[in-house]
Structures are given as structure tokens and as C-alpha cells.
Amino acid sequence: MxxxxxxxxxxxxxxxxxxxxxxxxxxxxxxxxxxxxxxxxxxxxxxxxxxxxxxxxxxxxxxxxxxxxxxxxxxxxxxxKSAYVPQTSGIDALLPVRAGELVRWGRMSGWNFMWPFGARGDRRAVEQALDTAGALPIAHRPYRELSEGQKQRALLARVLATKAxxxxxxxxxxxxxxxxxxxxxxxxxxxxxxxxxxxxxxxxxxxxxxxxxxxxxxxxxxxxxxxxxxxxxxxxxxxxxxxxxxxxxxxxxxxxxxxxxxxx
Known part of the structure; x- marks a missing residue:
């Protein structure tokens, strides 16, 4: 059929x-x-x-x-702009990183060696993305230690930070x-x-x-x-x-x- x-x-x-x-x-x-x-x-x-x-x-x-x-x-x-979010298990093998740092990766296009932490606008975008995804309370926690639901919130925040x-x-x-x-x-x-x-x-x-x-x-x-x-x-x-x-x-x-x- x-x-x-x-x-x-x-x-x-x-x-x-x-x-x-x-x-x-x-x-x-x-x-x-x-x-x-x-x-x-x-x-x-x-x-x-x-x-x-x-x-x-x-x-x-x-x-x-x-x-x-x-x-x-x-x-x-x-x-x-498109963004892909794999299953959370696909992220675990990465180097140790905090949830907030994972989200900042979504703004890497604005990164350079002269200003490694990104522009003020990038920092605001990351904070807003964390807040919208309900991940602000876990921003400073190691990603590997998060529950599956918390990991997914961090990944969603990363997507929001990319403005996809x-x-x-x-x-x-x-x-x-x-x-x-x-x-x-x-x-x-x-x-x-x-x-x-x-x-x-x-x-x-x-x-x-x-x-x-x-x-x-x-x-x-x-x-x-x-x-x-x-x-x-x-x-x-x-x-x-x-x-x-x-x-x-x-x-x-x-x-x-x-x-x-x-x-x-």
C-alpha cells in the first residue's frame, strides 16, 4: 500500500x-x-x-x-538555521563539561582567542536560553552528573542559544x-x-x-x-x-x- x-x-x-x-x-x-x-x-x-x-x-x-x-x-x-540534538547518550563521551559550557558551544561562531568567553550579547543569549529551557539551576553542574531529563534540558538550551x-x-x-x-x-x-x-x-x-x-x-x-x-x-x-x-x-x-x- x-x-x-x-x-x-x-x-x-x-x-x-x-x-x-x-x-x-x-x-x-x-x-x-x-x-x-x-x-x-x-x-x-x-x-x-x-x-x-x-x-x-x-x-x-x-x-x-x-x-x-x-x-x-x-x-x-x-x-x-537548523540544529540537531542527538540522544543524550551520544554526549556522555565528551570531555568533562558543565551544562552552561555545553550551552555556550551553541554560540561558538562568535568565539575568538582575543575574547574567549564571547561577547556580552552571547552571554545574555546563553543565560536566556538556559532560563527558557528550565536549565538555569543546573548551569554550573557537570553534564555527566545530570539526570536524563536535566541533560535534555541542557541540550535544548544549547539549541535555543544557536537561534535555530x-x-x-x-x-x-x-x-x-x-x-x-x-x-x-x-x-x-x-x-x-x-x-x-x-x-x-x-x-x-x-x-x-x-x-x-x-x-x-x-x-x-x-x-x-x-x-x-x-x-x-x-x-x-x-x-x-x-x-x-x-x-x-x-x-x-x-x-x-x-x-x-x-x-x-
């Missing part, structure tokens, strides 16, 4: 990232059908699917780490407990809505993603499906229900037999 979505928006000035007939895969072999969609300022998109469904490949293609099999990914403007327009996060709540996971996803939604960022997250928790994200992008290599929409649209789609059953769909039939609408 191939599901393709095309979305047009009145306010094209808000579009940051565009996927045009995008087909992902390896060595010229497609994993999923072509998809068209746009990521806009002030929106929070969560990418979901089972292990091996194509989430990581799709994400790496967005980041430019993998070339598309066909189609293209492009920024709406050469001035769009587009933020891509790879399973930011991995290894977090349920409370920290919900708090982090809510904070990401707030950052998108209140600061006009475009936030794209690969998520493993379906319910938490549905609670916080404006849209879900479900990818499924097995059924060759790509489904984009709100939680009800995605969770009631036959391809999603084939993988996860009916428990997530609020309008599934009592008999449990698939009867959801086909999108696209």
Missing part, C-alpha cells in the same frame, strides 16, 4: 523545510513511497513507527546524512522515566509554539507523542506506508492498526476488525 500526502499552506513564509516527492532508502532501493509535505514555523512534528520501519533512515535523509533515492529535501531559504529555526531531535526521551518524558515533550511543544521554531522529533512513545505533537508522521516499511496527520487520523489508519492493533484508535469497531479510513 502506498500512501502519498500533499499539503499546501496559505502562509508560505512560515514554511521552513520541504520534502518534494521524497523517497528514502539505501543504495538506490526505496524503503517507503514518495511523500510531499512541509514543516512550518511554530509546529511540532513527531515521527513514529516500529523498529526497522524507516524512521532513522528518514531522519538521516532530512539531516542530509543520506541522499534521497529520488525527490529532494530543501530549506525554504538559505538563511534557515529548525530543530531535529533523535528520540530525545530515550532512557527517561515517564514523568521526565512527558515534561520534555511538553517543553518541546512549548518551544515550537511560543518561540516559532519548527521541531521534528523521532519518538518511540506513541501516546506521549500524540499528547504533545501537532502532527504525527507514521512510517511503515512492511506495508510501504507513510501517513501524516493528527493522532486520530494516524492511529485509525489501517496500516497503523495492522502494526499496533486497535487500542490507540478511539473509533475502532467493537469487533476489533480493521475498518479505519484510508488516508491519501
Amino acid at each position: 502506498v500512501t502519498k500526502h500533499e499539503h499546501s499552506h496559505e502562509h508560505t513564509k512560515d514554511v521552513i523545510l520541504c520534502c518534494e516527492d521524497l523517497v528514502i532508502g539505501y543504495d538506490g532501493k526505496p524503503m517507503l513511497p514518495p511523500v510531499d509535505f512541509q514543516v512550518r514555523r511554530g509546529t511540532f512534528l513527531a515521527v513514529i513507527g516500529r523498529n526497522g520501519s524507516g524512521k532513522s533512515t528518514w531522519f538521516k535523509t532530512l539531516l542530509g546524512l543520506l541522499p534521497p533515492v529520488s525527490g529532494r529535501v530543501y530549506r525554504s531559504s538559505p538563511h534557515v 529555526d529548525l530543530v531535529l531531535l533523535d528520540e530525545p526521551t530515550a532512557a527517561m522515566d515517564a514523568v521526565a518524558e512527558r515534561e520534555t515533550m511538553k517543553r518541546l511543544a512549548d518551544l515550537a509554539h511560543e518561540h516559532g521554531l519548527a521541531v521534528v522529533v523521532v519518538s518511540h512513545d506513541l501516546r506521549v507523542a500524540a499528547e504533545s505533537a501537532d502532527q504525527l508522521l507514521f512510517v511503515d516499511r512492511e506495508t510501504r506506508s507513510v501517513v501524516l496527520g493528527d493522532a486520530d487520523t494516524v492511529f485509525c489508519h489501517p496500516a497503523f492498526r495492522r502494526q499496533y492493533g486497535d487500542e490507540y484508535c478511539p473509533r475502532h469497531p467493537p469487533s476489533g476488525h480493521p475498518r479505519g479510513p484510508t488516508v491519501g
